[in-house]
Amino acid sequence: MTPVTNSIKSLFPIFSNHPALVYLDNAATSQKPKSVIQSVIDYYEKENANVHRGLYKLSSSATTRYEEVRNKVAKLIGASDPNSISFTKGTTESINVVAHGFLKKLLMAGDSVVISGMEHHANLIPWQQVCKEKKALLRIIPVDGDGNLDLSTLDSLLTTNTRLLAITHISNVLGTINPIEEIISCAHKKNIPVLIDAAQSAGHYPIDIKNLDADFLVFSAHKMFGPLGAGVLFSLEKYRNQIEPLNYGGGAIKNVEFDHTEFLEYPHNLEAGTPNISGVIGLGEAIDFIQSLDMKSSILYTNELMIYFKEKLNSLPFVKPFGNPVKSGSIVSFQVKNVHPHDVAGFLGNVNIAVRAGHHCAQPLLESLGVPSTVRVSFAIYNTKEDVDRTISALIDLKKFWS
Amino acid sequence: MSADLKKLYSSVIKAHNETPYHFEKPTTTLTIIKAYNPICGDRFDLYITSPITDYRLPLTLHFHGFGCAISKASTSVLIKSIEGKSLNDAMEIVDHFLRFINKELRDKELILPDEFLAFSGVHDFPERLECATLAWKEMKKYLESKNE
Ligand SMILES: Cc1ncc(COP(=O)(O)O)c(C=O)c1O
Numbered sequence: 001m002t003p004v005t006n007s008i009k010s011l012f013p014i015f016s017n018h019p020a021l022v023y024l025d026n027a028a029t030s031q032k033p034k035s036v037i038q039s040v041i042d043y044y045e046k047e048n049a050n051v052h053r054g055l056y057k058l059s060s061s062a063t064t065r066y067e068e069v070r071n072k073v074a075k076l077i078g079a080s081d082p083n084s085i086s087f088t089k090g091t092t093e094s095i096n097v098v099a100h101g102f103l104k105k106l107l108m109a110g111d112s113v114v115i116s117g118m119e120h121h122a123n124l125i126p127w128q129q130v131c132k133e134k135k136a137l138l139r140i141i142p143v144d145g146d147g148n149l150d151l152s153t154l155d156s157l158l159t160t161n162t163r164l165l166a167i168t169h170i171s172n173v174l175g176t177i178n179p180i181e182e183i184i185s186c187a188h189k190k191n192i193p194v195l196i197d198a199a200q201s202a203g204h205y206p207i208d209i210k211n212l213d214a215d216f217l218v219f220s221a222h223k224m225f226g227p228l229g230a231g232v233l234f235s236l237e238k239y240r241n242q243i244e245p246l247n248y249g250g251g252a253i254k255n256v257e258f259d260h261t262e263f264l265e266y267p268h269n270l271e272a273g274t275p276n277i278s279g280v281i282g283l284g285e286a287i288d289f290i291q292s293l294d295m296k297s298s299i300l301y302t303n304e305l306m307i308y309f310k311e312k313l314n315s316l317p318f319v320k321p322f323g324n325p326v327k328s329g330s331i332v333s334f335q336v337k338n339v340h341p342h343d344v345a346g347f348l349g350n351v352n353i354a355v356r357a358g359h360h361c362a363q364p365l366l367e368s369l370g371v372p373s374t375v376r377v378s379f380a381i382y383n384t385k386e387d388v389d390r391t392i393s394a395l396i397d398l399k400k401f402w403s
Numbered sequence: 404m405s406a407d408l409k410k411l412y413s414s415v416i417k418a419h420n421e422t423p424y425h426f427e428k429p430t431t432t433l434t435i436i437k438a439y440n441p442i443c444g445d446r447f448d449l450y451i452t453s454p455i456t457d458y459r460l461p462l463t464l465h466f467h468g469f470g471c472a473i474s475k476a477s478t479s480v481l482i483k484s485i486e487g488k489s490l491n492d493a494m495e496i497v498d499h500f501l502r503f504i505n506k507e508l509r510d511k512e513l514i515l516p517d518e519f520l521a522f523s524g525v526h527d528f529p530e531r532l533e534c535a536t537l538a539w540k541e542m543k544k545y546l547e548s549k550n551e
Contacts (some may be wrong), residue, residue, distance in 0.1 A: 051529055166421060342471035343412075344533065350408045360446045372444040401412070 008293075009340035013037065020325045022353040022387045025358075027200060027378035029222045031384055034284075039285035040227055042276045051277055054250055066277050069284035070267075073232055076287050077198075078208035081237065083223040084236040086267030090121040090231035093246075094218035095166070097270060098195055099126035103164050109135035111161045114192075116178070117143040118171045123197040127166060141167070143368055147174035147323030161259050162192045164296050169207075170200035173360045173376065174323035175306070175331030177205075182211055192271050193239065196369040197265055199223055200329060203290045205299065213286055215239060221279060226286030229332060233270070240266035270297030291315040293381065302330035302379045305388060309377065312392045318399050322369055333360075336395065339402050341373045347398045353391050377379075407527045412472060415521030419476035424483040425465045436545050438468075438538040445470030447478050447538055455490070455549060462487040466538070471523075473531050478538035480518045487543070493547045497539055504535050522536065 012022070023031060043065075049058035051066050059285050079085065087095045113127045119138050131138045139157050141292045142150045144206035158165065165187045170177050184194045193215035198207060202217075204225025209217060215238070221230040235243060238358050245252060245263075249272035254262040263269040304393070311331060314320050322333040345357035356376045359366045366372060377391065429452045436449040447468035452502070453461045464486040466478050485493040500519055504510050506526065527533045 163464040205511065232464070340475070342445075342534070343473075345412075346471075347408065350405055358442070363444075366444075372446065402407075402417075 002013075002210040004214045006344045009384075011035070011289075012184075015382065018352070020352045021398075022383075022390055024377045024379065024383065024387065024391065025093075025356050026383075027223070027353045027376065028356055028381040029228070030225050030380055031382065032227065032282075033225055033289050034227060034352055035289055036227065036282050038075065038286045040282045042280045043281050043331075047393055055250045059060075062277055065136045065284070066275070066280050069280050069287075072284045072353065075322070076203065076207075077234060078210050078216055079234060080210070081313075083265075083267060084237065084240075086233040086235065087269045087275055088231045088233050089276070090216075090220035090222070091120075091197060091218050092220075092231075094216075095122055095195070095197070096126045097243065097246055098164075098166075098216050098218075098235075099130045101238065101246055101270070102242055104130050104134065105244075106163050107131070107134040107136045109136070109147060112137040112139050112157075112159065112220045114139045114141065114157050114162055114165045116141040116149055116167050117177060118147070118149070118174065118362065120172050120199065120330075120367045121167070121363070122165055122196065122199075123168055123195075123262055124364070136163075147171065147176045147218070147325040148185075149176075149178055151179070151183070154183065154294070157163060158187055158190050158192055162189070162190070162252075163301075164188075164195060165192050166195040166197065166315075168200070170205070170331070171323075171325075171362075172200050172331065173333050173362045175328040175375065175378075176323065176325035177201075177327040178193035178327055178333055179327075181212060185309050188213065193236075198260055200331070203286065204295075204302075205329070209234060221283040221286060224286055225289055227279045229281035230276050230283045233267075235266065243270065245270045245272060251271045251275075255338075256303040298381045302381060302383070303328075305383055307331060309379075309388045309391070312388060316395060316399075317390070319395065322371070322374055333374040335371065335374055336398065336402075339398065343376045343397075344398060348391065348394055351394050351397075353387075353394055355391075356388055358376050407519070408523060409526070410530070411524035411528055412484055413521040413524060415518055416472060416524075417474040417478040417499075419518075422470040423475055423479040425463060425486075426467060426492045427466045429463050429465050433544075436541050439531060440470075440537055440540040443533075445474045445534065445537055447474070449478070449482065449538060449542065458490045458549075460486060460488055460490065460493055470537070471534055473525065473534035476538050477522060480521075481538050483544060484516070484518070490546055490550055492493075494543070494550065497543045497546060501539050501543065504539075505506065 012031045014031045049062045051063040070085045073085045074082045128138050144150050178306045187194045195216040196214045198219040212388045217234040222228045250270035252269045287326035318337045341357035358373045429450050432450045434451040438447040450465040464482045484496050522535050525535045
């Protein structure tokens with residue numbers, strides 16, 4: 001494995017403050033490099049002003065910096081137009097904008113929305129609620145025992161009444177990388193728009209929106225080395241004037257009279273109120289950080305870690321792994337027999353190993369796996385083989401402790 | 404192995420986790436008290452199988468479900484501590500346990516059964532307080548509703 005990791009680790013201040021920390025909860029949120037943290041501090045210390053409204057230098061430079069990030073995000077996902085990018089609070093808000101601002105007015109009783117059985121609650125509940133309100137059906141692409149989508153059902157699930165297909169690129173529980181190109185092309189043959197939940201993939205896996213041809217793509221800055229509270233909604237041009245804002249207010253308008261408002265165009269119409277300027281600037285810095293790495297080697301590296309971990313895990317007779325997807329990101333779910341996942345996570349936490357236990361906001365998926373919760377380990381570029389070894393040896397200690 | 408963790412998973416807790424008290428679904432039930440924590444997925448059903456007469460809980464109570472060792476053991480201790488008790492006594496026991504976990508007891512109230520003391524380890528793990536008190540809080544609500 002590439003020795004580059006030790007130097008990468010030193011770019012993340014959390015590890016100098018907690019030298020013993022083994023951080024394996026990257027699917028929940030990644031750690032932030034110094035450059036990203038510093039960009040947020042610098043903004044407040046040297047550049048703080050509100051955007052879009054001031055005629056003084058600080059304000060216009062804040063506006064420029066904020067708008068520049070649209071460019072960076074567009075480049076990251078291969079979009080040609082920076083104005084395809086709307087800033088939100090994160091994946092959850094982006095999906096809600098599409099569900100309420102776009103889908104709701106198209107949806108009629110008897111129509112359907114298709115999602116998969118492995119969605120995060122954020123890519124399930126907004127559709128479920130809109131469907132309920134409009135008496136439409138939420139239809140589910142099933143997941144097989146290995147954690148792959150059963151795509152043999154796709155053709156019959158997508159009908160002339162399907163108004164949207166929403167699907168995750170990478171499962172946050174099993175790590176499954178879904179064949180989204182194939183799914184999108186299947187949906188497009190029937191003129192069904194597709195939303196891709198890229199929360200687990202953006203910034204870590206190559207996304208080229210032009211090849212992919214997704215209609216909407218959403219993600220959060222905080223899972224790709226950026227700050228909390230900033231996220232992205234990408235929309236294809238043809239839908240942009242059909243998306244109505246969730247929030248109305250200042251900053252999103254051309255002209256306001258008492259009985260009438262003329263709104264700015266997408267993406268600005270969706271960004272009413274003072275936006276998370278420092279968060280967006282931090283997102284821009286995170287993209288610079290990502291672009292300073294070689295994405296391919298990063299994926300190879302975290303994949304090797306994941307495989308090394310899975311192999312070691314499989315050699316422990318008291319461990320039950322979940323899912324064995326054809327293509328997998330660096331996320332692994334498992335249980336220790338006869339020890340509840342929370343007791344596992346608590347035990348590991350006690351020796352400075354951060355993992356997650358629970359339903360990972362994907363209750364229906366866990367239900368289909370037949371368990372209420374799992375332990376989840378997820379890798380990022382700053383993790384090492386030693387992190388894996390420490391985790392495995394802690395699991396062996398845990399087994400001794402419990403028997 | 405840290406001493407904290409040994410204390411958290413005391414032998415009493417491990418024993419209750421392995422062989423919980425009256426851990427079964429009765430064939431008929433009158434009332435099911437749901438002790439669910441949607442955040443972590445713990446789900447225990449506490450069963451009252453016969454009517455409450457003379458302000459007294461039935462002689463045997465049961466529970467079933469799943470959760471971590473702390474929540475399972477604490478539910479087990481709860482069932483064992485209050486079955487057959489008068490509503491007032493049960494309330495006092497539940498209150499005592501909850502105030503112990505929340506560190507609200509006065510010195511002279513600190514005489515506690517061993518099965519309560521076994522949970523003192525959670526004082527070092529604030530994120531586990533919810534596990535230790537989940538079923539007790541639901542039982543408290545139930546008892547309050549019966550005492551009205
Ligand atoms: C696949 C997936 N979708 C959506 C989300 C929600 O992201 P956020 O909480 O940043 O809005 C997450 C985060 O946990 C996720 O993993």
